[in-house]
Amino acid sequence: MNAPSSQPSQPDGRSQPSRLRLPSEQSGRPVVPSRGRLRPLGLNEVRISGGFWGHRQEVNASATLEHCLTWMNRLGWIGNFRSAARDDEPWPRAGREFSDSEIYKLSEAMAWEIGRTGNGRVRKWLAELTDIVGAAQKPDGYLNTAFDGPGQQPRYTDLEWGHELYCYGFLIQAAVAHTRVAGVAPAPDQGQHQGEDDSALLHIARRAADHICDVFGPDRKPGICGHAEIEMALVELARLTGEQRYLDQARLFVERHGQQTLADIEFGRAYYQDDVPVRHATVLRGHAVRALYLAAGAVDVAVETGDDELLEAVQVQWRATVARRTYLTGGMGSRHQDEAYGEDFFLPPDRAYSETCAGVASVMLNWRLLLATGEPRYADLTERTLYNVIATSPAADGKTFFYANTLHQRVRGTVPDPDRISPRALSSLRAPWFAVSCCPNNIARTLASLQAYLATADDDGIQIHQYADAEISTSLADGRDIALRVRTRYPDDGDVVVQVMGGRQRSDSAGRSASDTRPWTLSLRVPAWADDGAWLTMPDGQRRPVSPGMVDVNWAFSSGDEVRLELPVRPRWIEADPRVDAVRGTAAVERGPVVMCAESVDLPDDLDVDSVCVDPTVAPTEHDGQVTVAGSLVDTERDDDAWPYRESGSRPPAQGRPAEITLIPYHSWAERGPSTMRVWLPTI
Amino acid sequence: MNAPSSQPSQPDGRSQPSRLRLPSEQSGRPVVPSRGRLRPLGLNEVRISGGFWGHRQEVNASATLEHCLTWMNRLGWIGNFRSAARDDEPWPRAGREFSDSEIYKLSEAMAWEIGRTGNGRVRKWLAELTDIVGAAQKPDGYLNTAFDGPGQQPRYTDLEWGHELYCYGFLIQAAVAHTRVAGVAPAPDQGQHQGEDDSALLHIARRAADHICDVFGPDRKPGICGHAEIEMALVELARLTGEQRYLDQARLFVERHGQQTLADIEFGRAYYQDDVPVRHATVLRGHAVRALYLAAGAVDVAVETGDDELLEAVQVQWRATVARRTYLTGGMGSRHQDEAYGEDFFLPPDRAYSETCAGVASVMLNWRLLLATGEPRYADLTERTLYNVIATSPAADGKTFFYANTLHQRVRGTVPDPDRISPRALSSLRAPWFAVSCCPNNIARTLASLQAYLATADDDGIQIHQYADAEISTSLADGRDIALRVRTRYPDDGDVVVQVMGGRQRSDSAGRSASDTRPWTLSLRVPAWADDGAWLTMPDGQRRPVSPGMVDVNWAFSSGDEVRLELPVRPRWIEADPRVDAVRGTAAVERGPVVMCAESVDLPDDLDVDSVCVDPTVAPTEHDGQVTVAGSLVDTERDDDAWPYRESGSRPPAQGRPAEITLIPYHSWAERGPSTMRVWLPTI
Structure with a gap:
């Protein structure tokens, strides 16, 4: 794997604080595979400048982050860490057993927001959260406020439902995000906090990861978490730190699924994907968020280890799931009882579950598969999910949310009490907070990092997968700097204009200037739904019909050149x-x-x-x-x-x-x- | 109310053992209202002699009762009572918190079987179960093996989920059944147990009922049980014993529903019908079995207290529920998650829940409404539920059962392990036993008492509501003995012949002989589905078309007279x-x-x-x-x-x-x- 320079772990398996010198291909990206068909672009390379998603990013920044922080302070979910840090006598814990993970999801959202705007207020929040979290970590790296304290259940005694590894996963993802934006974040827009330790969260995460490897490594405790999540987090931490051990542990967790180490609960072991090994399964099943997080982690492991069989297995599962277990909205999960996929073609629109977090997880899985394969089908499903699940959950003001996203509401609901937590899936109206409140924080981290999902690069050029008013600037494989401006009123309007800008005017290493006009390829995704009436106009004005898939424009672009894609957004039955x-x-x-x-x-x-x-x-x-x-x-x-x-x-x-x-x-x-x-x- | 002679309760609220001298109108009937449009007939007055239901009663007697007993012995659910009786130090309890109720449901089934056939083996089983249960009762009447013992949660600290009052309800129903068959049971067919105390179970139940009144009576603990059931049991115990206090307590429990004394759980208080008072609700909602048991209890209370408003409220709820929340099979409950009714017209056939016990509860409610009102719609729904829910649950051999009764099975299931308990609603095949195993015992008590639901009497004559090969002998209001033989291959064939027999040849009190030929009315139900092609042939051979509803044949019947009903059982879309x-x-x-x-x-x-x-x-x-x-x-x-x-x-x-x-x-x-x-x- 592609190991950036970092301090190696100590012989006892515990790593020391290190300030990573992050290579540029790591910075500002949620997922950084060391190989694959496409290369992700960073938050410093893509910026959403307005429109449908730009507006939602602003609402997320100005309203949702603080909303989540306020609720979790009020409910005591953050206070749990303070109580756990004291570790002297029993204390009344607030929230469900997995509430720690919500603080971590919000921390990740804050990290991406810092990367996006440099927001100083958010920097301060994240620094404070990091302090609070870090103080609760045990000397051996263990960190969870629901277990192992005075009067609490001992650690790792309830892998089925305890969510301890699940919580670590989000902690690690937050730390990875924070580390990756540290070098690329814009200057703080207010309240500068010079001297804050950008590596503190990573230090906590590495201590936790080392602890996990110590406890669950080869020949140690052969367990998995009842809720997948740790797998992809460990792979990303390995990608960030170059630490092979984390990748090995992630692979171990992926492979242990289906070995039936967890209890056979009423929902069956399929609920937590412990029924069949990942590489032998033929469709996603059980709890939808669990299934999708596991699949994403499996793709990460497959890519890093060159395990094409595993990658193909997930693709097979994806195809079957999308063909037979997915709502028109892209939503997944047909059952309320176990928040699970149903049987093939069991897709009731009334009482559809289609959990918001399953939408988030689907976007994460699709992104990984898109990077690995370059196949536009994954971006197609991402688009569908973004507009019809991710965009559906938060209200326009960013302060209430759908947990479940039904396609048929039979009765008029009642307005949720703005000052109380709501049941997760009972209301027909968005609610401010839930007893299980994964969705608001998951929406927050997705929206704050959304620009990272728009475009990619490969050796031939740039690919645009999702359309938004955006600015893209990156370097081609040959070192040339490219800058693009995407202008569109999509999805209200189907016209997308991509203009090649002057780019950064520095010369590349070979001394060629940015006015170098050798051809390169701009690829635009024609969505699968646009199979009747999509047109492409080349820089020379030539206009031709195009079909769904990636349309390649290989051109010797000059500054000011435009490529126009017209997508037929007319309503259709x-x-x-x-x-x-x-x-x-x-x-x-x-x-x-x-x-x-x-x-x-x-x-x-x-x-x-x-x-x-x-x-x-x-x-x-x-x-x-x-x-x-x-x-x-x-x-x-x-x-x-x-x-x-x-x-x-x-x-x-x-x-x-x-x-x-x-x-x-x-x-x-x-x-x-x-x-x-x-x-x-x-x-x- | 109609009080049979009995020992009154002691001033301290505890009753002494008493041997009731049961008036004949109490004997052998599951439900004995003191008023109402129709009068139930007892197990000594109706006998199913063969055919569809006769065969199922035989299988129930020969296979199901022992099957249930064996499983509950093996799993330790019966052993719990032995452990609780020791009451010295903590012991490992088997089964769910409500497993005591299963022993009581089976006891009731055994009681009806004793009433039906006098089976000596079953007498012995029931006597043994009664001894075991009685030994676990505390001096103050409290009886539950899941609470109040060493290391267990204190009594009545979890009314939402503890099921303590629910368990008492089945205990009381079993005792009522046993008392009511004691005088009418045929002589034992084997292994006579002379000297066994037929009042032992009633004694236990009365001690429990007195205890309940002490704890939950007016101005005492204002609670209700999270699972309705105690209400109808207490009314029946009041009917049996003449004890007004039990009726008052039942009314109190009914009226307390909807006062929101239970916690607002994730499913909402509608789950246990604590959202809206019974008399103000407009439709059945929440957990289907809870809703139906409560409605049945409300009818019992309404009938005994002359509360016509309450009776009408339940009828309104019934009409709305049957019109909008009932499957074609008569099954109720559309959701797996909370085993609940859905919104109006939410009736997915795939993954229908339609719990077997909801079918049992629906039959119980319909029987009460039929007795109260005489309206054939209630017998119509009973028929539908009997043939398509009650008959569906048990396998032909009476040893495996459906817990849920889906109307669309999408995938072929796997054969349940005959030696293991099954999840309650996952399989496409019947399973021998479940972790929550209410359905087998509920089926057993329903089948063992099924003859009681076939026919009724009123001042004018006899009404036949359900068609089976049967013998009916009872007395008219004027004292004349009537005997009928029903011959039919229903539902395979639509012909039903009711023959008036000589009857019991003793003279009535006025000295009239059974050959008295004054007219009386034989009423036959023409099912609602038979709206095209039903015919009635009178004793004189006159044949005429008849429409759905009750068809009255007012006739001066002589021995040998026949009335023939032809129902159009042709298949129809x-x-x-x-x-x-x-x-x-x-x-x-x-x-x-x-x-x-x-x-x-x-x-x-x-x-x-x-x-x-x-x-x-x-x-x-x-x-x-x-x-x-x-x-x-x-x-x-x-x-x-x-x-x-x-x-x-x-x-x-x-x-x-x-x-x-x-x-x-x-x-x-x-x-x-x-x-x-x-x-x-x-x-x-």
């Missing part, structure tokens, strides 16, 4: 495979990558959405940004007290009145008070 | 209200009261049921008892790796080959090894 039983006899509308829905607040006479029938033989229309479909409205109060099953043909047809039904983006529903909503609309 | 989204675009087949299904083992080429499409414009056919429908078979392996959502109209239609699809009764599926199954079949 979608139907499901007949095997998706739960949506038989319905149709949905997509507009570009955005799934649309009907919401009761847009219907006349206070009707609920279950009164809507649509006519998919009439194309959806759009005027002034308003999408409507032809259909009818039926009074849903009919026959409310009758046995609902009758001899076929004996039921009089429902009398509906013709109506134009307004549709809105699914991600923007439930912003106007209690309502009912559905994505899949019964056809006339 | 059924469609659902369009608001049942999950079955849009499908149809089902019913044959008489029996819901049919397609099972993969009946399809060619090892196809799964998801390959089936049907054509409901062609009537189902039946030859030699084999029901088939016209349809086609589609290869389900098509496009297994493709994104399953496409622009409407872009998918080539699936190529199916025409086929005659065999259907079988839903209650008999999964008897031929792992298979897939569905009730609702996609239409072409």
Whole structure:
């Protein structure tokens, strides 16, 4: 593997504090594989400058980070670390057994925000959190506020549900993020904190990682965590530090899944993917977030160890899962009971679980597979998930969230109490905080690092996978500096203009200036949904139809050259495979990558959405940004007290009145008070 | 209320052992309201002599009772009582916190079996169980092996989940059953146990009931049990003993529901019906078994206290629940997560929960409502539930059971280990026992007492609600003895012949002989499903069409007179209200009261049921008892790796080959090894 210079671990397996001299290819990136088809770009190389995602990044920075911090302070989840640090007598612990992980997820979000903007207030928060966390670490590296203290259960006695390794995973990811942004962060915008120790969080994480290797290494305790997560964290820490031991441990954890070391619980061992070894499984199954985190970790291990069989196994699982166990939104997880995938084609839209964190995890898995293979299908699913799961969870103000993302809300909910934690999946409205509150923090870290998922580079040039107003500046493999500006109103509008800028005007190592006009390749992803009417205009004005996949523009670009991609974001009717039983006899509308829905607040006479029938033989229309479909409205109060099953043909047809039904983006529903909503609309 | 003579409770609230002199209208009946439209008949008045249910009663007696006893001995659930009786030092308790209730449910089943056949082996078992249970009762009447012992949680500290009052409820029901059969049981068929104390179980139950009143009475601890059940048990104990205090306590428990004395858990207080007072609720909601037991208890309280508002409230809830929250099978409970009703019209056939015990509870509620009101709708739902839930749970051999009763099984399961307990709702095959094993014992007590649910009497005559080969002998209000023989092959055949027999030839109190031929009314239920082609033939041979509801034959019957009811059990297509989204675009087949299904083992080429499409414009056919429908078979392996959502109209239609699809009764599926199954079949 690609080992940057670092202090080696001590013979006792514990590493000393070290200030990494981070090579530039490590900086500012969430994932840094040492090999693979595509090379990620860093936060210093891509900046989202506005538009759909730019706005959400600003809301995340200005509202969500503090919102999460405030709640976790108020609820005592941060205070747990202070209590654990005292370690003298029993204390009342706040939150669930995995609440430590929330502080770490937020720390990672803060790290990316520092990398993105240099925000000094966030620097200060993170430094304080790091101090608080570090003080609770035991001399041997163990760190968890729910176990091992006075009156608490001993460490590692409940691998099924204890989440200790899961918590370490997020701690390590936060430390990796913080280390990777340290060198590239913009100067603080306020309240400079000179002299703060940027390596403190990494030091905590390495002590924890060394401890993990000591306890769970080869020939030691043969356990895994009931919730996968540690695997990808250890790989990234190995990538950051060059420490082979962490990679070995990650591989061990991946391979131990399916060895049935965990208990056979009521949900079965498939719940935590301990039923079948990763390399032998054929589909993702069990708890969706667990399954996706494990798959991401397996890809990381496969890439670093050159284990193509393992990589292929995950790809096979991905294909089966996407074909048979994924919602139109990209959401995953059909069951509330165990937050799990269902059987093939079990995808009920009502009471869909589609957990926000499963969306986050899916983006993480897809990014890794995209880097490894270059296949645009992974960016396709990322786009779908970003616009319809990630963008759906937070409210416009960034202070309330969906935990589950149903595709059909049957009853109008009640407004959650803004001062109380909410059950995780009961309400039809976004809630400020949950007893299990992984989703807000997971959204925060995803949005703060989102620019890293837009584009990649390879030996031939630059690939743009997701479209946003953005500035990209990086170096080609031959050393030439390239700067691009992406201008678009995507997804509202389908036009994407990529302009080649002057770039940084320094000369490369061979003395060539940036005005070097040798050809290179700009690749643009044509989404799978854009299979009818996508056009590309070359710098010379030549315009041609393009098909889904990566479109390569090999060109001797000059400063000012433009490539224009036109994507057909017109609304269109979608139907499901007949095997998706739960949506038989319905149709949905997509507009570009955005799934649309009907919401009761847009219907006349206070009707609920279950009164809507649509006519998919009439194309959806759009005027002034308003999408409507032809259909009818039926009074849903009919026959409310009758046995609902009758001899076929004996039921009089429902009398509906013709109506134009307004549709809105699914991600923007439930912003106007209690309502009912559905994505899949019964056809006339 | 109608108080039989009994020893009153002592001033300290504890009752002494008493041997009740049971009036005849109390004997042999599970439910004995003191008022109401219809009067139940006892086990000594109705006997099932063969046929569909007669066979199941025999299997229950010969296999299921011993099966349950063996498992509970093996697992230590019975042993818990022995350990608790020692009460000296902590002991390892077996089973879940509510396992005591299983011993009581089985005791009740044994009591009814004793009443039905006098089986001496069962007498012995019940006497032994009673000894074991009684020894564990504390001096103050408290009885629960999961609480209050050395090292155990103190009593009544977890009303939400502790199930202590729930357990008492089944104890009391068992004692009531045993007392009510004591006078009417046939002579033992073997191993007579003269001198056994038939009042021992009642003594235990009364001590427990007195204790409950002491602890939870007016101005005492204002709690309710997180699982309703105690309410109806206390009413029945009041009916049996004449003890007003028990009725008052039952009313108090019913009225306390909805006062929000239990914690607001993640599922919400609706889970245990503590969200809204019973008399203000409009629909059944939350955990289905809890909801139905509570509703049954509320009817009992309403009937005994003359609370017509409360009775009407439950009827309103029943109508809404049956119209919007009930499966075609009569099954209730749409969610696995909280074993709960879903929102209106949320009735997914795949992963339907439809717990067996909810079916049992529904039968109990319907019986109470039928007795109170005489409305045949309650017997209609009972019939549907009996043939499609109660009959579905146990295997033909009576030794394996469904806990949940899905209407669509997507994958072939694995055969449960016959020597291990199974998860309650994971398998596609019946399992011998479950960690939560309420269903086998609940089935046992229902089948053992089933004859009690067939017929009733009122001042005008006899009503037959359920059809089975049976003998009925009772007395009319004017004292005349009536004997009827019901002959039928129902539900295989729709002909039901009721023959008036000579009856018991003793004279009545007025000296009239049984040959008295003054008219009386024989009423027969024409099921709601029989709305096309039901015929009645009078004793004089006159034949006329009849409509759903109760058909009254007021006649001066002579011995040998016959009334014949012909019910059109031809298979027929059924469609659902369009608001049942999950079955849009499908149809089902019913044959008489029996819901049919397609099972993969009946399809060619090892196809799964998801390959089936049907054509409901062609009537189902039946030859030699084999029901088939016209349809086609589609290869389900098509496009297994493709994104399953496409622009409407872009998918080539699936190529199916025409086929005659065999259907079988839903209650008999999964008897031929792992298979897939569905009730609702996609239409072409």
